[in-house]
Amino acid sequence: MQPQQSFMNLDLQLRSSIRSAVSALFQVQYDQLQLQPTNAEFEGSHTLVCFPITKISKKSPEQTATAIGEYLVAHSGIVSRFNVVKGFLNLVIADKVWAEVFQSIYADKNFGALPSNGRELMVEYSSPNTNKPLHLGHLRNNFLGYSVAEIYAALGYTVHKVQIINDRGIHICKSMAAWQLFGNNETPASNGLKGDKLVGKYYVEFDKNYKAQIKDLVGKGMSEGEAEKQAPIMKMAVDMLQKWEAKDEATLQLWKTMNGWVYEGFNETYKRMGVDFEKLYYESNTYLLGKEEVLRGLEQGVFFKKEDGSVWVDLTSDGLDQKVLLRADGTSVYMTQDIGTAILRFRDFPKIEGQVYTVGNEQEYHFKVLFLILKKLGYSWAEKCYHLSYGMVDLPTGKMKSREGTVVDADDLMQEMADEAEKQTRELGKIEEATDAQIKELSEIIGLGALKFFLLKVDPKKRMMFDPNESIQLQGHTGPFIQYTHARIRAIIRKAEIMGVQPSEKELTQIAVLEAAEREVIFMVNNYINKLNEAARDYSPAVVANFAFDLAKGYNHFYQTIPIFNEDDQIKLKFRIAFSQVVADVLKKSMKLLGIAVPEKM
RNA sequence: GGUCCGGUAGCUCAACUGGAUAGAGCAUCAGCCUUCUAAGCUGACGGUUCGGGGUUCGAGUCCCUGCCGGAUCACCA
Numbered sequence: 001m002q003p004q005q006s007f008m009n010l011d012l013q014l015r016s017s018i019r020s021a022v023s024a025l026f027q028v029q030y031d032q033l034q035l036q037p038t039n040a041e042f043e044g045s046h047t048l049v050c051f052p053i054t055k056i057s058k059k060s061p062e063q064t065a066t067a068i069g070e071y072l073v074a075h076s077g078i079v080s081r082f083n084v085v086k087g088f089l090n091l092v093i094a095d096k097v098w099a100e101v102f103q104s105i106y107a108d109k110n111f112g113a114l115p116s117n118g119r120e121l122m123v124e125y126s127s128p129n130t131n132k133p134l135h136l137g138h139l140r141n142n143f144l145g146y147s148v149a150e151i152y153a154a155l156g157y158t159v160h161k162v163q164i165i166n167d168r169g170i171h172i173c174k175s176m177a178a179w180q181l182f183g184n185n186e187t188p189a190s191n192g193l194k195g196d197k198l199v200g201k202y203y204v205e206f207d208k209n210y211k212a213q214i215k216d217l218v219g220k221g222m223s224e225g226e227a228e229k230q231a232p233i234m235k236m237a238v239d240m241l242q243k244w245e246a247k248d249e250a251t252l253q254l255w256k257t258m259n260g261w262v263y264e265g266f267n268e269t270y271k272r273m274g275v276d277f278e279k280l281y282y283e284s285n286t287y288l289l290g291k292e293e294v295l296r297g298l299e300q301g302v303f304f305k306k307e308d309g310s311v312w313v314d315l316t317s318d319g320l321d322q323k324v325l326l327r328a329d330g331t332s333v334y335m336t337q338d339i340g341t342a343i344l345r346f347r348d349f350p351k352i353e354g355q356v357y358t359v360g361n362e363q364e365y366h367f368k369v370l371f372l373i374l375k376k377l378g379y380s381w382a383e384k385c386y387h388l389s390y391g392m393v394d395l396p397t398g399k400m401k402s403r404e405g406t407v408v409d410a411d412d413l414m415q416e417m418a419d420e421a422e423k424q425t426r427e428l429g430k431i432e433e434a435t436d437a438q439i440k441e442l443s444e445i446i447g448l449g450a451l452k453f454f455l456l457k458v459d460p461k462k463r464m465m466f467d468p469n470e471s472i473q474l475q476g477h478t479g480p481f482i483q484y485t486h487a488r489i490r491a492i493i494r495k496a497e498i499m500g501v502q503p504s505e506k507e508l509t510q511i512a513v514l515e516a517a518e519r520e521v522i523f524m525v526n527n528y529i530n531k532l533n534e535a536a537r538d539y540s541p542a543v544v545a546n547f548a549f550d551l552a553k554g555y556n557h558f559y560q561t562i563p564i565f566n567e568d569d570q571i572k573l574k575f576r577i578a579f580s581q582v583v584a585d586v587l588k589k590s591m592k593l594l595g596i597a598v599p600e601k602m
Numbered sequence: 603g604g605u606c607c608g609g610u611a612g613c614u615c616a617a618c619u620g621g622a623u624a625g626a627g628c629a630u631c632a633g634c635c636u637u638c639u640a641a642g643c644u645g646a647c648g649g650u651u652c653g654g655g656g657u658u659c660g661a662g663u664c665c666c667u668g669c670c671g672g673a674u675c676a677c678c679a
Binding site: 034036040041051054061085086087088166169171320321323324326327328329333337360362364366368389391392399424425428430446461464465467470473477480481484485488489492527530534542543546550553556557565580 | 605606607608613614615616618619620621622623625626627628634637638639640641642643644659660671672673674675676677678679
């Protein structure tokens with residue numbers, strides 16, 4: 001059931017009218033109505049597909065459609081005209097009905113934000129390793145996860161945003177080893193480098209030396225496989241990992257220090273990205289719980305032990321394979337940690353009905369297995385867990401490879417976008433009285449808006465192409481296009497305020513005739529909640545992004561055709577001010593769900 | 603090899619989950635600033651929806667089959 005909405009629900013009314021028509025005409029109860037937007041080439045806004053109804057009506061599609069159309073015009077009170085093309089019944093909603101629809105939206109101060117539905121959800125996103133800085137792939141991840149969380153929140157859910165930080169393991173030990181060898185006690189404070197960048201630098205340094213050592217050993221006649229194990233720097237990293245697990249004080253100290261640098265760097269990046277988290281989980285805190293759970297599962301016979309002492313789960317009956325959960329030496333693997341993390345989260349937030357994991361599609365198998373294991377352990381919520389799987393971000397030059405140095409750094413990219421926005425803002429020179437600081441602030445909004453929109457407009461599950469030249473575009477199907485539309489409307493509102501034009505709710509319904517462009521836009525705005533539901537159902541911010549773009553486009557069409565302030569008719573003038581106001585609000589709200597701000601001027 | 607995902611205009615993406623003559627943006631070309639912000643608007647050009655079968659009133663969408671690209675099938679995370 002749809003929650004009660006304070007604005008007039010045209011769709012529901014129309015559906016109910018059509019059902020009445022069908023039952024009156026054909027004496028049959030029919031609920032599977034296929035209602036869709038009317039194609040632009042025909043008159044009308046809503047189209048009823050009548051082919052399926054012919055089975056009931058025992059008439060041709062045209063006759064069926066015509067009969068329903070005539071009935072609706074005579075009895076519904078909302079349909080003023082209709083036309084029939086083949087089996088399609090195109091309905092024209094009366095302008096006074098549109099005016100009422102609009103008025104109810106205008107009057108609803110909370111339009112687009114549903115009241116709490118009492119349900120809780122957790123959304124995990126970001127979840128980086130602590131050995132290198134965030135990159136373009138993380139940007140897609142963060143923007144996606146953040147946006148999905150916001151969309152659910154708008155629909156009345158209480159949403160908890162979290163992440164799991166992979167703070168332990170061989171990767172961070174590699175950076176630690178390299179830093180000890182070559183760091184000369186360098187710190188972010190001593191050299192001014194961002195903490196995550198500094199640690200990342202030593203991760204690269206490790207790899208460089210590691211490769212050189214392997215090459216050297218192979219040159220001395222060692223096999224490649226053996227050399228990978230025997231390289232001194234790798235032995236050092238492995239040794240550190242073991243010391244870490246044994247809680248060696250000096251190792252822990254170094255680990256804490258270097259992770260601390262990384263977190264400082266990450267926080268700066270998150271701040272600029274505009275994302276936030278209610279609670280952070282650290283693998284170093286959850287992997288032990290995972291281990292306990294696995295041992296419990298072992299006792300219960302859910303898992304089994306092999307001769308060497310390693311613990312496994314058998315998923316062959318689910319069409320999957322066997323999977324290791326604890327190594328022979330008792331140490332945990334990635335899966336073990338994720339089991340612990342999931343359980344811990346449900347203990348921390350007992351009211352959540354499920355979790356959304358925003359993680360790349362290369363881990364689809366992992367999550368399939370994870371959810372199955374949790375189910376086997378007896379956690380019923382496992383079925384409500386969802387892997388929000390998204391495709392890789394490709395560069396025109398191909399795949400991003402951190403080892404080949406082809407990654408696009410998140411900080412650099414955000415800076416480039418802001419710089420480009422600033423350049424174009426200054427070239428256009430529209431904001432005459434702006435200070436330098438204001439221009440910087442605006443450029444940040446525009447640059448980040450462009451970047452976020454670019455990454456969010458594509459269906460998450462699809463792999464996407466990131467062309468720097470295209471992403472930096474501020475025209476066309478972009479965030480700034482929508483921001484610009486908003487800014488233009490705000491200029492109109494400011495002017496109306498100066499002129500003292502105050503739309504009143506009562507007058508809004510007095511408008512007799514609407515322009516086509518106005519009808520179209522009201523139709524779109526009226527569809528906003530439907531779009532949010534669709535976006536939530538599909539975990540796809542792209543739905544919201546494309547909605548906002550279409551709405552902006554629709555409004556721009558109106559803007560171009562109708563000079564608002566040339567209007568003598570006060571009712572029309574006021575209606576158009578209110579109408580513009582509503583569009584600006586909905587643009588702002590929908591962009592906010594994408595994490596994108598909209599400026600007052602640009 | 604098994605499993606999963608994808609293939610739509612020159613390029614980047616849509617298509618309300620089976621509906622009408624498949625739509626936008628970019629690029630190219632032609633128009634629109636003495637009027638609310640031209641980061642805008644209007645038009646033109648652009649398609650065998652990877653190929654081949656099938657299902658039905660109707661298929662980009664569902665089924666089968668082949669081709670191409672990607673991911674995954676680790677005691678890595």
